[in-house]
Amino acid sequence: MPTRTLRRCAPGLVLIAAAALYSLVPLLSMVSAALAPQGSLPSGLSWPSDPHWHNFIDAWNVANITTLLKSSTLIVLGVVPVAIVISTMASYAIAVLDIPLGRVFYTVLVLTLTLPYEIVIVPLYEQVRAMGLLGTQWALILPLVGMNMPFAVFWMRAHFVNVPRELSEAAGIDGASPLRALRHVHLPLARPAIASLALLMFLSTWNQFLLALVLIDDPNKRTMAGALQAFTTKYSTDQVLLNAGALLIMAPTIIVFLFLQRHFAKALLQGSVKG
Template sequence: MKTSIGARIPGVALLLAAMLFCVFPIVSMLSAALQPQGTIPEGISWPSHPHWENFAAAFTAVNFVNLLSSSAIYVFGVVPVAVLISTMAGYAIAQLRIPGGRIFYVLLLIGLTLPVEVIVIPLYYQIRGMGLLDSYFALILPLIGINMPFAVFWMRAHFAGIPGELSEAANMDGAGPWTAFTRIQLPLAIPAVASLSLLLFLSTWNQFLLAIVLVRDPDKRTASVALQSFVGKYGSDLVLLNAGALLIMVPTIVVFLVLQRHFVRALLQGSVKG
């Protein structure tokens, strides 16, 4: 049965409103980034002579090359490890019914309610006591632990929706838990793994608070911290600030466009049964 045009109008209007809500800040930032340096942008006004060189100035002002490389190190140090551990943990809790699995899962859920700001000071002294302060591991290890509750929750929700008959059939064919995991369960979990990787990438790439507290070397901080360089004591260079923010957003937009298909599949997974 076809849907009438009148019934589709509210959905289309809501979609357009959501699109404008997302695009408007980017357009505003772009118009501000193209204004002459030293000016104060007001509203959205496309300059008659756009200053595209502001992006090059913002790129060189804070040594973006080192910051982008350090951010990449954090991403490749956090995302693969967190995804691997959370995928195996989610499979074990949902499919293997390990002893104490529910208690462990409840403890992880409690971790979701703990704000990061509460543990910043104890985490600083712990990292300093381990001799890791001002190193890449000072940020990699805490980020893996902080992201673990949500990551396990995400993967456990996926594996809980997989019929248990698949694992039982694999056991009848002589496949152990590891074989069933790698040959059957993991291929089915590609959308969930890809979407989780995207979320962890965004969380790591945009990390600001822990990068300032645990890493004092400016060249070892994340790219998001570079925006602090455009904020002075008595004023801010709003033009370069917007240009720098757009530069930081480029990798996240590219990664999202690459993984958006898997992200949508993971969100819709389980919405249709049968």
């Protein structure tokens, strides 16, 4: 790398390194604390001389991670694919097909993003109870699909409006229907945007705590975040098990992010270039 280029990039590299260090230090501190002897009071980044790896097994059993892992996976599979399909088709209709009242529909959706999240909890509770779904996982799946729609449509529309209209016109000249054009032309181009949207919705659904606490009274049917709440209630004084349990709950989100980060970065880069 030329010296002049290195000097120009130096401030940015320093900021990136500082941000990475700021994010990694708490995580490393949690790992070192999770490996300390149970009942001790770990502090800082001191690595234990005899790491207690069985703390993760104990935390797994104490927090009932197996049951909550199945419950969270079921909720995510019920929310993310359905929300992606609906939002992708709605965004395609608004941005590419230019349906009547599409802009009005889109404006109303965007305006709902300004509403405070907590304002919908009470009416949502009453509606779910009236439907007879209170206490079931459907009480969380259906509301989360609807609550993800405004941002999902906003995200996918931002992709479709940047796709050249010549592609849709060429597909129409070749005799492709709008649905076929979506499947064979637009969806392959939208893979980074869809993958990044799936990542964001996975994170928000997996870490959902407040709605799960209000709408589901059975702790075994909640999300993984509910495990941490039950864990802190019973074992709030055992910092070792608490850190081990928190790491176990964080692990799936970290793995999914590492797996999809390439698509996420690609989607952001496409938006910056085309926008």
